[in-house]
Amino acid sequence: MKYVDEFRDSNKAKALAWQIEKLSCQLGKQIKIMEVCGGHTHSIFKYGIEAVLPKAIELIHGPGCPVCVMPKGRLDDAIAIAQHPNVIFATFGDAMRVPGSQTSLLQAKATGADIRMVYSPLDSLKIAKENPNKEVVFFALGFETTAPSTAFTILQAAAENIHNFSLFCNHVLVIPALQALLDNPDLQLDGFIGPGHVSMVIGTEPYQFISQQYHKPIVISGFEPLDILQSVWMLVRQLVEKRCEVENQYRRLVENRGNQLALTAMNTVFEIREFFEWRGLGDIPYSGLKIRSEYAQFDAELKFIIPNLKVADHKACKCGEILKGVMKPWECKVFGTACTPETPIGTCMVSSEGACAAYYKYGRFSMVGREGVGV
Structure with missing residues (x-):
C-alpha cells in the first residue's frame, strides 16, 4: 500500500476484524493486550477500533505518553528554572498546561516568565543565538523518539560554541518501563502492541x-x-499457535537494528541515570537519560538551583493507575466532571497522547452511564 486512504479501507478492516474474532474463539478466554504508545491509544479511539474487536479482547492503555509519565516534582523543577529572571524557557506545547504542585508553565508565562512554545529543540537553539544576553533552556522530554533530535542539537551547540544554551533533560527509555510493568503482579497481560515511533x-x-x-x-x-x-x-495468531515472538508489522519504517545514526548521537551526548521517577510507576532503575560530563555546560540541572523534590499527585487523580494499566480513565471519579481538557487535574487529560484525553475526545459519550462518568 502506498497511500494513506489504503490504510483506512473499511472492507479490509472488516475482513481483519472477522479474522481476529475467528482466532479469538479458538482461545476461549479473555485476552488482554497493552498498546504501549499513547499515539496508538488515540488512533484506537479515533477510528473506533475497540468497537470492532470481539468482546474477548480487551485493550489496556500503557505508559507511552512522555508528558503523562513525568512526575509532578520534575515539572516543578522546570517551572522553577523558567521563573529565573534572565531565562527564556522553551518547551513543546504539550507540556505547557500540565499542572505542577502550585502552577503550570502556562500560568507561569501569564505571570511574567518568558516561556516559549517550540516545535523542535533546534528552534530553541535559534532563540539562544538571537538572544545572547539571555540563558535559553529547552525542556527536553520524550522517549527514544525525541532524544536523538535533542542530542543533535547539543552537538550543534557545541560545534558553534554557544554558551547561553542548555537543556533540562527528562528523556526516558521504554524498555525499563516495560520491564517494570511485566514485573507487576497486579497486571496480567497476554501481549503487547509495541510503539512504532520509538522502534524506528x-x-x-x-x-x-x-x-x-x-x-x-x-x-x-x-x-x-x-x-x-x-x-x-x-498477536492473537501467536497466542493460538502458542508462540511468543517479536514481530514487526511496521516494516515500512522499522528495521531490526534501528536507526544507527540516531543511536550514535544519543550515546555520544547522553548516559543512563541510575534511577528516574515515573508518574504511577515510581523509581525505575536505568530508565532515564542525563547529559554526559563532556557536555556538562549544556546541562540546566548544573546551571540552576532547582527544588528537586518528590511531590505526590492530587488525591482524586488516578493518572498513575491509568498509566500502569490497572484502571481505565472512565473509572476515575473526576473524569469528565472536575477533570476535563479545559480544567485538567492530571497529565493524562492534558497531553495529546494521554489516555484520558483520548477517552474524553473520542469515547467519553459511549461511556456515559458507567460509574464515575459525567455527561
Missing part, C-alpha cells in the same frame, strides 16, 4: 527479552487503523 530509533532487537524472559508476544505496529488491526491479528 531502537529497532526490534531490544524487545527480545519480552518473548524470551517473560514469554509474551509483542508486535511493533504502525498507527493507521489497518496497522493496528493487523497487529492485533498477529
Whole structure:
C-alpha cells in the first residue's frame, strides 16, 4: 500500500476484524493486550477500533505518553528554572498546561516568565543565538523518539560554541518501563502492541527479552487503523499457535537494528541515570537519560538551583493507575466532571497522547452511564 486512504479501507478492516474474532474463539478466554504508545491509544479511539474487536479482547492503555509519565516534582523543577529572571524557557506545547504542585508553565508565562512554545529543540537553539544576553533552556522530554533530535542539537551547540544554551533533560527509555510493568503482579497481560515511533530509533532487537524472559508476544505496529488491526491479528495468531515472538508489522519504517545514526548521537551526548521517577510507576532503575560530563555546560540541572523534590499527585487523580494499566480513565471519579481538557487535574487529560484525553475526545459519550462518568 502506498497511500494513506489504503490504510483506512473499511472492507479490509472488516475482513481483519472477522479474522481476529475467528482466532479469538479458538482461545476461549479473555485476552488482554497493552498498546504501549499513547499515539496508538488515540488512533484506537479515533477510528473506533475497540468497537470492532470481539468482546474477548480487551485493550489496556500503557505508559507511552512522555508528558503523562513525568512526575509532578520534575515539572516543578522546570517551572522553577523558567521563573529565573534572565531565562527564556522553551518547551513543546504539550507540556505547557500540565499542572505542577502550585502552577503550570502556562500560568507561569501569564505571570511574567518568558516561556516559549517550540516545535523542535533546534528552534530553541535559534532563540539562544538571537538572544545572547539571555540563558535559553529547552525542556527536553520524550522517549527514544525525541532524544536523538535533542542530542543533535547539543552537538550543534557545541560545534558553534554557544554558551547561553542548555537543556533540562527528562528523556526516558521504554524498555525499563516495560520491564517494570511485566514485573507487576497486579497486571496480567497476554501481549503487547509495541510503539512504532520509538522502534524506528531502537529497532526490534531490544524487545527480545519480552518473548524470551517473560514469554509474551509483542508486535511493533504502525498507527493507521489497518496497522493496528493487523497487529492485533498477529498477536492473537501467536497466542493460538502458542508462540511468543517479536514481530514487526511496521516494516515500512522499522528495521531490526534501528536507526544507527540516531543511536550514535544519543550515546555520544547522553548516559543512563541510575534511577528516574515515573508518574504511577515510581523509581525505575536505568530508565532515564542525563547529559554526559563532556557536555556538562549544556546541562540546566548544573546551571540552576532547582527544588528537586518528590511531590505526590492530587488525591482524586488516578493518572498513575491509568498509566500502569490497572484502571481505565472512565473509572476515575473526576473524569469528565472536575477533570476535563479545559480544567485538567492530571497529565493524562492534558497531553495529546494521554489516555484520558483520548477517552474524553473520542469515547467519553459511549461511556456515559458507567460509574464515575459525567455527561
